[in-house]
Amino acid sequence: MCLSENAVEIHVNYLRYEQTDKKGAVTRCTWITNLGLDARTLEKAMRIGRSRRKIENETFNTLKNKGYHFEHNYGHGMKWLATVLALLMFLAFSVDQIQQRCCRFFRLLWKGLGTKAKLWASLRNLFNTIVFKSMEALYRRMASTIVFKSNDFRTESCWSEFTGPL
16 A cells, blocks of 8 residues: 555555453554565564554653653753753663663662652652762662661672673
8 A cells, every 4th residue: 555645656564453352352553564564474563563662652651650751842942952851851761771770779779669759759859968979879878768678788789780781
C-alpha cells in the first residue's frame, strides 16, 4: 500500500495484531513499516513493535510522572531555553539510569525508601543542606538513616559490582 495520496511512490506494509486475554479483553496494536512482511516475519515484527512501544511508554511515563516533570510545554518557550531545559532533564534521566544499572547503593536506597519520589526528596534534602565529596558519600549518609538487613554500605564501594560495559 502507498503511504498517502501525496506519496504514492513510498510503499509500506500494515500490520494489525489482536490479542484476547482470559477475561475477554481485546488488545489491538497496529504498525506501519517499510520492512518486508511475510508469514515467517510477521510474529517477529509484531514482537519488535510491542517491545519498542513498551520501552517508549515506560520511558515517557517515567519522565512525565516519576519526578522529572517532562511535559508538553518543554517544546515551547524562548528561543532555545525550552530545548536546553529538556536536554538537561534527559541528561538527569540518563544519569539516573546509569545509577540504577551500576550503583548498588542507589538500588538499595531505592528499595529501602520504597519509591523514587522518596529517594529524590531525601537526596534533595541532604544535598541542599550538606556538602558531600561524592555521590557515594551522600548515599552512605542516606543509608545511615535507613535500617538495612545487611551491612552492604559499610563494607563495599558503590561501584564494586560494576565490571564491564552497560
